Amino acid sequence: MTSTTPRLKLINVSKAFPGVQAVRNVSLEAYSHQILALVGENGAGKSTLMNIINGVVQPDSGSILLDGAEVRIDSPRRAQALGITMIHQELALIPELTVGQNMFLGREPSRGGWIDWNELYRQTQQVLDRLGIALSARAKIAELSIAEQQLVEIARALSYQARLIALDEPTSSLTDRETEILFRLVRQLRAEGVALIYISHRMEEIFALADRIAVMRDGELITAGPTSEFTPQRVVQLMVGRELQPSASQPAQPRGEPILRATNLAAGKAVRGVSFTLHRGEIVGMAGLVGAGRTNVARLLFGADRLDQGEIWFEGKPIAIRSPRDAIRLGIGLVTEDRKAQGLFLKQSVRNNAGAGLLERLSRFGFVNFRALTQQVSDLTVRLRVRTPSLNQQVRNLSGGNQQKVIIARWLALQPKVLILDEPTRGVDVGAKADIHALIRELAAQGMAILMISSELPEILAVSDRILVMREGRITAELNRAEATQDRIMQAAVGQE
Amino acid sequence: MRSFPLSSDRFDRRTFGQRFGLALIFILLMLALALLSDRFLTPANLTNILRQTAINGIISAGMTLVILTGGIDLSVGSVLALSVTIGAALMKQGWPVELSVLAALATGAGLGCINGLLITLARIPPFIATLGMLTMARGLTLMYTQGQPITGFPAAFRWLGTGDIAGIPVPIVLMLLVFVAGGFFLYRTSFGMQIYLLGDNPTAARLTGVPVNRLTVLVYTISGFCAALAGLILIARLDSAQPTIGLGYELNAIAAVVVGGASFSGGEGGLVGTLLGALLIETLNNGLNLLNVSSLWEQVVKGVVIALALLLYRAIGSRNSR
Numbered sequence: 123m124t125s126t127t128p129r130l131k132l133i134n135v136s137k138a139f140p141g142v143q144a145v146r147n148v149s150l151e152a153y154s155h156q157i158l159a160l161v162g163e164n165g166a167g168k169s170t171l172m173n174i175i176n177g178v179v180q181p182d183s184g185s186i187l188l189d190g191a192e193v194r195i196d197s198p199r200r201a202q203a204l205g206i207t208m209i210h211q212e213l214a215l216i217p218e219l220t221v222g223q224n225m226f227l228g229r230e231p232s233r234g235g236w237i238d239w240n241e242l243y244r245q246t247q248q249v250l251d252r253l254g255i256a257l258s259a260r261a262k263i264a265e266l267s268i269a270e271q272q273l274v275e276i277a278r279a280l281s282y283q284a285r286l287i288a289l290d291e292p293t294s295s296l297t298d299r300e301t302e303i304l305f306r307l308v309r310q311l312r313a314e315g316v317a318l319i320y321i322s323h324r325m326e327e328i329f330a331l332a333d334r335i336a337v338m339r340d341g342e343l344i345t346a347g348p349t350s351e352f353t354p355q356r357v358v359q360l361m362v363g364r365e366l367q368p369s370a371s372q373p374a375q376p377r378g379e380p381i382l383r384a385t386n387l388a389a390g391k392a393v394r395g396v397s398f399t400l401h402r403g404e405i406v407g408m409a410g411l412v413g414a415g416r417t418n419v420a421r422l423l424f425g426a427d428r429l430d431q432g433e434i435w436f437e438g439k440p441i442a443i444r445s446p447r448d449a450i451r452l453g454i455g456l457v458t459e460d461r462k463a464q465g466l467f468l469k470q471s472v473r474n475n476a477g478a479g480l481l482e483r484l485s486r487f488g489f490v491n492f493r494a495l496t497q498q499v500s501d502l503t504v505r506l507r508v509r510t511p512s513l514n515q516q517v518r519n520l521s522g523g524n525q526q527k528v529i530i531a532r533w534l535a536l537q538p539k540v541l542i543l544d545e546p547t548r549g550v551d552v553g554a555k556a557d558i559h560a561l562i563r564e565l566a567a568q569g570m571a572i573l574m575i576s577s578e579l580p581e582i583l584a585v586s587d588r589i590l591v592m593r594e595g596r597i598t599a600e601l602n603r604a605e606a607t608q609d610r611i612m613q614a615a616v617g618q619e
Numbered sequence: 620m621r622s623f624p625l626s627s628d629r630f631d632r633r634t635f636g637q638r639f640g641l642a643l644i645f646i647l648l649m650l651a652l653a654l655l656s657d658r659f660l661t662p663a664n665l666t667n668i669l670r671q672t673a674i675n676g677i678i679s680a681g682m683t684l685v686i687l688t689g690g691i692d693l694s695v696g697s698v699l700a701l702s703v704t705i706g707a708a709l710m711k712q713g714w715p716v717e718l719s720v721l722a723a724l725a726t727g728a729g730l731g732c733i734n735g736l737l738i739t740l741a742r743i744p745p746f747i748a749t750l751g752m753l754t755m756a757r758g759l760t761l762m763y764t765q766g767q768p769i770t771g772f773p774a775a776f777r778w779l780g781t782g783d784i785a786g787i788p789v790p791i792v793l794m795l796l797v798f799v800a801g802g803f804f805l806y807r808t809s810f811g812m813q814i815y816l817l818g819d820n821p822t823a824a825r826l827t828g829v830p831v832n833r834l835t836v837l838v839y840t841i842s843g844f845c846a847a848l849a850g851l852i853l854i855a856r857l858d859s860a861q862p863t864i865g866l867g868y869e870l871n872a873i874a875a876v877v878v879g880g881a882s883f884s885g886g887e888g889g890l891v892g893t894l895l896g897a898l899l900i901e902t903l904n905n906g907l908n909l910l911n912v913s914s915l916w917e918q919v920v921k922g923v924v925i926a927l928a929l930l931l932y933r934a935i936g937s938r939n940s941r
């Protein structure tokens with residue numbers, strides 16, 4: 123099944139960025155008809171390695187062989203011409219264009235110099251149908267769910283006649299059902315002879331899909347071999363380089379008095395009458411499919427969106443939250459789902475990112491006390507184990523997990539009474555994930571009320587004291603931790619009770 | 620990448636490269652001009668450069684704040700004209716100099732404030748809102764003056780443009796004051812820091828509790844104020860307020876800010892860069908004058924310098940973007 127010449131062969135590839143050796147002497151092969159799982163903590167160098175393969179960055183040294191011939195991949199365009207495609211965690215589609223326009227962007231079929239729209243949509247529909255993706259080629263991207271957009275990205279990659287496809291955390295925003303569709307696609311591609319590189323933090327997925335596994339740590343390739351030589355525990359150990367405490371459930375904490383009560387919240391079609399109460403010291407998990415309205419509820423509590431109807435009570439009083447500023451003043455924090463678009467200030471330093479909310483609190487007559495700011499931020503970054511060469515490092519140079527920790531640090535600095543976390547561990551490696559879970563528990567133990575939205579059922583089950591399940595804008599189940607199982611949550615989420 | 624050590628304030632390489640790259644170019648230009656013309660490196664000429672920089676420098680300071688938020692203020696030239704016209708007219712009607720000056724400054728700030736409100740409340744993009752203000756304020760100026768200049772101001776007023784404090788010309792003192800105050804505002808206050816956050820990511824800024832609307836209005840108000848102040852210095856020096864005064868000044872200010880290293884997408888740049896940018900442009904003008912280069916060439920050279928500055932930043936920036 124495996125041809126002898128690897129589709130892709132990296133020989134001693136290295137790449138350094140200011141202050142960090144991102145990839146060190148990596149030699150790795152990927153074969154056609156195979157899925158290679160590439161695993162490692164965030165910051166281990168996987169993304170950089172993928173960027174090298176995709177022509178986004180040039181290696182400092184080493185060589186790349188494609189089907190036995192040495193190639194120089196100096197741009198993503200060149201990579202595409204060579205049949206190398208990359209599907210990123212962050213989507214790269216243009217929301218205002220249709221599925222078809224996105225799929226053929228920059229290479230539209232033309233007739234006599236004019237774009238042949240009929241042909242474009244015909245070809246697009248053909249690709250979608252072949253993959254069993256139930257979407258119209260003429261649908262606008264903005265109208266699709268994130269999961270559907272991801273499928274479009276995959277279809278686009280396919281339409282390039284790709285020889286090698288790298289998928290970076292493709293399931294991080296997919297529901298279980300959509301994940302199944304994706305798996306089917308990936309296996310189909312393998313059968314067609316494409317070489318696949320699959321980056322994921324989810325052990326179940328890796329062991330379900332991969333033929334070979336490669337583990338990276340601190341920029342180096344630790345090991346690579348057939349999946350049969352590994353166990354999930356072994357892979358995690360190799361990734362982290364230390365034994366990891368399983369993030370097992372702990373006995374439920376006695377919960378404190380109610381702090382926030384929402385009654386009959388409604389806004390547009392997304393939220394249609396949601397009521398619940400949060401207590402001090404309690405972790406409430408919010409489960410549901412993508413698009414069930416969970417994020418909308420979070421945004422309503424935080425004053426980011428307008429409420430059509432309903433009341434919010436805080437510490438026993440009805441309150442109006444008209445803006446995030448109001449919410450923050452009351453002591454409500456929100457760690458948003460999409461950290462790049464809604465959380466990070468990419469050009470600013472780690473200090474200014476983590477201290478963004480403190481600026482006003484630590485100033486007198488408008489003048490900021492920078493010593494106090496630096497001190498507080500540095501305490502928090504140490505406590506959260508943020509890996510950064512310095513507080514003045516631009517936050518864009520940090521790995522995803524560390525960026526997430528910086529944002530959490532920003533909120534902890536404000537010592538909120540209620541902290542809402544929307545997908546707090548999306549795209550975060552196992553080590554950072556365990557850190558974040560431990561931190562959430564610690565915060566609750568100190569009396570903070572936590573509302574955690576997550577699409578990962580194991581995470582919901584491991585961390586929550588109580589679980590709310592949403593479907594189509596309503597809460598369809600409320601389960602305490604003793605009665606909650608993956609099955610019951612899923613049933614409430616898809617509506618088959 | 621260990622857990623980080625608490626390190627001292629270190630510039631990031633890109634900022635470092637931009638700032639010192641610009642300073643280096645500036646010094647090289649000074650050296651070249653000093654070698655080419657023996658009239659260049661004289662106290663009188665250097666003072667002259669600084670005085671000429673004052674007008675554009677002050678406008679550019681306000682423009683820097685606007686561009687840092689990711690916006691643009693095209694109206695500064697017209698706001699300048701309308702503000703000084705009102706100030707000049709009031710003086711001619713016998714108002715005290717101090718009150719007339721205050722009225723002119725208030726006009727500038729008020730027009731800027733309107734810009735800010737159009738952008739935040741009416742959600743008109745900055746480019747369009749300030750373009751509207753540009754034509755409107757210029758139209759009002761022409762209407763009010765009937766196209767005639769207002770001339771002959773009290774000596775107390777002309778001091779703004781021609782006087783000196785301890786031997787330093789007043790325009791230079793005012794420019795330095797604007798930059799020092801602006802520096803404190805931008806780098807030491809929560810407002811200043813929040814301007815960077817707003818320019819970098821407006822969505823995240825709002826979700827972090829930055830008072831986005833208030834800050835935007837404030838920034839355009841400051842820009843209008845700076846334009847009015849620069850205008851007062853200008854008419855005090857000329858002893859005349861032409862209705863066409865300040866025409867095209869927005870472009871000079873934007874040029875200074877951009878040469879100074881600010882990014883049009885916001886969140887990047889600063890006042891030190893802008894001051895250097897304004898000085899660089901003015902020094903170049905001065906040098907070309909001394910070398911008897913035709914004023915038509917001056918424009919071409921200015922354009923080339925701006926393009927070169929941006930190329931330089933691109934070169935520095937691309938090497939360590941990840």
